[in-house]
Amino acid sequence: MTEELSRLSVRKAVGLLGSRQISAVELTTAALERLHQADSLLHAMVTVTADDALAQASEADRAIGSGRTSALTGIPVVIKDNMCTRGVRTTCSSRMLENFVPPFDATVVARLKGAGAVILGKANMDEFAMGSSTEHSAFFPTHNPWDLSRVPGGSSGGSAVAVAADECLFSLGSDTGGSIRQPAGFCSIVGLKPTYGRVSRYGLVAFASSLDQIGPLTKDVGDCALVMNVIAGHDPCDSTSVADSVPDYTRSLERDIRGLRLGVPREYFVAGMQAGVEAAMRAAVARLEELGAIIDWDVSLPHTRYALAAYYIIAPSEASANLARYDGVKYGYCHMDAGSVWQAMERTRQFGFGPEVKRRIMLGTYALSAGYYEAYYLKAQKVRTLIRREFDAAFQKYDALVTPTSPTVPFRIGERLDDPVQMYLADVCTLPINIAGVPAISVPAGFAGGLPVGMQLIGKPFGEEVLLRIAHSYEQATSWHNMKAPAPGSLDHAG
Amino acid sequence: MKLSREEVEHISLLARLGLAEAEKERLREQLSNILENMELLKETATDDVPPTTQSIALQNVFREDVARPSLGSEEVMANAPQREESSIRVRPVLE
Numbered sequence: 001m002t003e004e005l006s007r008l009s010v011r012k013a014v015g016l017l018g019s020r021q022i023s024a025v026e027l028t029t030a031a032l033e034r035l036h037q038a039d040s041l042l043h044a045m046v047t048v049t050a051d052d053a054l055a056q057a058s059e060a061d062r063a064i065g066s067g068r069t070s071a072l073t074g075i076p077v078v079i080k081d082n083m084c085t086r087g088v089r090t091t092c093s094s095r096m097l098e099n100f101v102p103p104f105d106a107t108v109v110a111r112l113k114g115a116g117a118v119i120l121g122k123a124n125m126d127e128f129a130m131g132s133s134t135e136h137s138a139f140f141p142t143h144n145p146w147d148l149s150r151v152p153g154g155s156s157g158g159s160a161v162a163v164a165a166d167e168c169l170f171s172l173g174s175d176t177g178g179s180i181r182q183p184a185g186f187c188s189i190v191g192l193k194p195t196y197g198r199v200s201r202y203g204l205v206a207f208a209s210s211l212d213q214i215g216p217l218t219k220d221v222g223d224c225a226l227v228m229n230v231i232a233g234h235d236p237c238d239s240t241s242v243a244d245s246v247p248d249y250t251r252s253l254e255r256d257i258r259g260l261r262l263g264v265p266r267e268y269f270v271a272g273m274q275a276g277v278e279a280a281m282r283a284a285v286a287r288l289e290e291l292g293a294i295i296d297w298d299v300s301l302p303h304t305r306y307a308l309a310a311y312y313i314i315a316p317s318e319a320s321a322n323l324a325r326y327d328g329v330k331y332g333y334c335h336m337d338a339g340s341v342w343q344a345m346e347r348t349r350q351f352g353f354g355p356e357v358k359r360r361i362m363l364g365t366y367a368l369s370a371g372y373y374e375a376y377y378l379k380a381q382k383v384r385t386l387i388r389r390e391f392d393a394a395f396q397k398y399d400a401l402v403t404p405t406s407p408t409v410p411f412r413i414g415e416r417l418d419d420p421v422q423m424y425l426a427d428v429c430t431l432p433i434n435i436a437g438v439p440a441i442s443v444p445a446g447f448a449g450g451l452p453v454g455m456q457l458i459g460k461p462f463g464e465e466v467l468l469r470i471a472h473s474y475e476q477a478t479s480w481h482n483m484k485a486p487a488p489g490s491l492d493h494a495g
Numbered sequence: 496m497k498l499s500r501e502e503v504e505h506i507s508l509l510a511r512l513g514l515a516e517a518e519k520e521r522l523r524e525q526l527s528n529i530l531e532n533m534e535l536l537k538e539t540a541t542d543d544v545p546p547t548t549q550s551i552a553l554q555n556v557f558r559e560d561v562a563r564p565s566l567g568s569e570e571v572m573a574n575a576p577q578r579e580e581s582s583i584r585v586r587p588v589l590e
Contacts, residue, residue, distance in 0.1 A: 101574065103571060210550070242553065306536055320510060332576070342511070346512065350515070358518070362503070379537075386541070437550020461551075
């Protein structure tokens with residue numbers, strides 16, 4: 001029984017805790033047991049804080065006992081390891097920050113703690129969130145629970161696997177070009193990238209500051225709405241977070257989708273898309289139509305084809321500036337065996353950063369350097385305007401757009417590691433959304449050859465409620481979200 | 496867009512990335528390949544298009560300059576690789 005507890009959705013667990021059918025310590029113990037059993041094969045976690053978690057769970061039980069509960073009291077959560085946690089190391093899965101212990105909590109972490117959540121630890125990721133497979137972690141790759149020989153997606157691969165394998169009840173990830181949605185799709189869970197500015201980035205280690213956004217990874221859409229209620233909202237510490245009031249996102253689950261206008265942009269059914277993914281997508285859109293949505297298959301967003309190139313100029317440019325701070329002086333790795341200050345800095349960055357981070361710093365530095373700035377960076381920012389205008393025009397006609405989350409099912413570990421361009425293509429359906437700054441959610445939409453397929457719903461700026469409403473209606477009409485990955489080590493994996 | 500060896504060395508100097516010899520050659524090839532894929536952007540007509548630097552309508556955000564509690568210096572300094580009492584130790588910048 002106890003191991004089953006960690007399979008619960010957040011809302012079910014909140015109910016059972018509230019009616020005292022289970023205790024927070026029982027729930028956290030179950031999640032930790034599951035984590036210890038599964039993670040030796042999956043490697044979703046960089047740091048597990050079991051003692052702290054059990055202490056937080058005891059506190060949650062006391063709060064429940066005295067009737068002082070909040071939205072997430074006693075709920076075990078995992079945090080991507082690029083969000084600062086006071087007193088708990090925050091590595092970004094990089095040698096550069098391997099021993100960095102932040103003196104403060106990121107705003108989202110403070111909000112989760114304030115809502116009573118129990119933090120189990122920190123999840124593995126591509127180094128500094130640069131990657132699409134979690135293979136670029138400086139520590140170890142994370143494995144997909146649906147097939148251990150395959151990647152879980154990335155960069156929030158550890159956060160996605162921890163949820164899919166029931167090592168926790170939900171997790172937080174960050175999404176710069178698809179890093180929440182693509183691993184959510186690859187692991188058959190729900191992942192939301194909110195509108196840029198909806199969730200505070202304070203305490204999120206910066207990658208590309210105009211694109212980064214934090215969001216939830218959950219077992220179902222209702223949990224996603226509940227977690228958004230806790231993490232969304234203005235933060236004086238992040239001047240790019242907006243002051244608009246936060247709705248009760250769980251209310252958006254109450255309505256059906258009859259009469260909603262959904263567009264299916266043909267550019268997202270790209271060359272190289274797998275037949276099984278396309279078939280699953282067509283079936284999913286047909287299901288939305290049965291639920292009463294008005295589908296338009298004849299939508300074109302022609303600038304989509306430039307999004308990948310624009311993204312891989314903008315994101316590395318911002319990254320090269322953001323990562324200039326890692327100089328071995330104030331915090332982080334420091335190469336001691338060096339002569340001059342410049343040599344020390346170069347050696348620190350040579351040994352502190354892995355190959356993908358170096359690649360992006362080089363690319364960004366080049367795009368920003370004298371003589372190339374206009375041809376690359378400025379050009380990409382102008383194309384960004386065109387892409388955003390295209391989305392704005394589409395949302396005059398449609399309530400949301402429907403696309404695959406990824407053109408393929410999870411690929412094999414190692415398959416794309418030495419070919420950066422192939423790796424970058426894994427985000428071709430998700431990164432236009434970050435360029436435009438609009439919200440998008442990935443929901444489980446079936447399987448192709450036994451591997452998960454995700455459906456992406458894209459919404460207007462601050463239109464998360466409509467996305468949750470569509471996603472929830474679809475989820476109610478399907479059973480994909482109830483299907484569980486085979487337990488690692490079980491007979492299902494032995495063959 | 497083929498990068499030369501000298502360009503790779505120049506960029507790595509700008510970024511203060513010490514690169515091993517093998518890394519330089521690998522990056523020269525990979526970055527050339529990536530930049531070739533960027534050529535696609537030249538197809539777009541952008542003469543009259545303003546750049547977008549970020550996606551929300553916020554412009555300058557101001558707040559009152561009010562003193563408030565901050566982290567203690569010991570907490571902030573705790574991650575410094577090299578310290579001397581309450582200072583961070585660095586190598587000489589001018590020699």
